[in-house]
Amino acid sequence: MEFSPLVEQLIESLRCLPGVGRKSAQRAAFHLLERDRDGANELANALQKAMAEVGHCQQCRNYTEQDLCAICQSPKRSQATVLAVVESPADLMALEQSGQFNGLYFVLYGHLSPLDGIGPEQLGLSLLEQQLAKGQIEEVVLATNPTVEGDATAHYIAEICSRHSVKATRIAHGVPVGGELEYVDGTTLARSFAGRTSMS
Amino acid sequence: MEFSPLVEQLIESLRCLPGVGRKSAQRAAFHLLERDRDGANELANALQKAMAEVGHCQQCRNYTEQDLCAICQSPKRSQATVLAVVESPADLMALEQSGQFNGLYFVLYGHLSPLDGIGPEQLGLSLLEQQLAKGQIEEVVLATNPTVEGDATAHYIAEICSRHSVKATRIAHGVPVGGELEYVDGTTLARSFAGRTSMS
Ligand SMILES: [Zn+2]
Ligand SMILES: [Zn+2]
Numbered sequence: 473m474e475f476s477p478l479v480e481q482l483i484e485s486l487r488c489l490p491g492v493g494r495k496s497a498q499r500a501a502f503h504l505l506e507r508d509r510d511g512a513n514e515l516a517n518a519l520q521k522a523m524a525e526v527g528h529c530q531q532c533r534n535y536t537e538q539d540l541c542a543i544c545q546s547p548k549r550s551q552a553t554v555l556a557v558v559e560s561p562a563d564l565m566a567l568e569q570s571g572q573f574n575g576l577y578f579v580l581y582g583h584l585s586p587l588d589g590i591g592p593e594q595l596g597l598s599l600l601e602q603q604l605a606k607g608q609i610e611e612v613v614l615a616t617n618p619t620v621e622g623d624a625t626a627h628y629i630a631e632i633c634s635r636h637s638v639k640a641t642r643i644a645h646g647v648p649v650g651g652e653l654e655y656v657d658g659t660t661l662a663r664s665f666a667g668r669t670s671m672s
Numbered sequence: 673m674e675f676s677p678l679v680e681q682l683i684e685s686l687r688c689l690p691g692v693g694r695k696s697a698q699r700a701a702f703h704l705l706e707r708d709r710d711g712a713n714e715l716a717n718a719l720q721k722a723m724a725e726v727g728h729c730q731q732c733r734n735y736t737e738q739d740l741c742a743i744c745q746s747p748k749r750s751q752a753t754v755l756a757v758v759e760s761p762a763d764l765m766a767l768e769q770s771g772q773f774n775g776l777y778f779v780l781y782g783h784l785s786p787l788d789g790i791g792p793e794q795l796g797l798s799l800l801e802q803q804l805a806k807g808q809i810e811e812v813v814l815a816t817n818p819t820v821e822g823d824a825t826a827h828y829i830a831e832i833c834s835r836h837s838v839k840a841t842r843i844a845h846g847v848p849v850g851g852e853l854e855y856v857d858g859t860t861l862a863r864s865f866a867g868r869t870s871m872s
Pocket of ligand 1: 529530531532533534540541542543544545
């Protein structure tokens, strides 16, 4: 026996969420049905709107529902000469919250990983090159995660920078090796940002 | 700085799920935006349909999008003389999966908990009494969880049964005390069902 068709469908659909198996999906479905139907309806609307309208900024690839994200649109920052390259929007947010950076960003959505079929194209590196070709950016801060893949990606991008005569720097140690940027406290991030070293 | 409005709204909406804080909501939002927009849209549809259409069976309170649930509608079971009272639809499912029971159910959606304002009315006990008053049910198996509250609820319902001259039984030990029915394996559940003892 199974639950009623719509309940089954809800349970199965909830499994699209990361780390949610059958049991947690069932718990979530019952929680919503029993205690938070308004919240569930709001979630449904938020999902539909976000999936339909949220795309990537045409300049930095950050999530936005407009052509350019709020940072690229900001008059204070659009003329910045420093650009930070991060692996994810969550990393971008972590740097913003450290309060140490007022420049532009570029979001890779991952790192080079040939075995998973993630190469320069998947990371949008031709868009980054277009940015560098404009001549406004003088320094690229490589703020990828301090992992083997993050380091390799940073080196790859540093070479692109040197072809465009743009200085490439790497955020300093301070971020624990093997850790994830997103989970580092603001002070550590700020120190690692301040202590960045030249890569080219 | 925050993420774009639709992304923020999605992250906040995901927090209606049990056990999902800001960080996990953010991870889930990025996962869906980046890797599973189809899944997210299906989830949105499933949520809307389920919240709009899933109600409680008019006889046993099990989830259903019809007036009566599949069990109450089943010709094989609608004439049953044994009725099992469970705390949740998940417990009902666990009993179904143990394969030991072919009768009717009644779902309480909780247990008596005066401090939380959960009394006989919140558990639908007047609907249960209507069922008993019809005279078809000869035995009520109290399959509430073997916790203090589950036991108290079982005793309360056993008294209702005795007023209607219906035999009340309690599922046997075998289910670990303090545990939750939903997580017990089928064999243990089957044994505890078979070893049920009279309460009235
Ligand atoms: Zn942007
Ligand atoms: Zn029913």
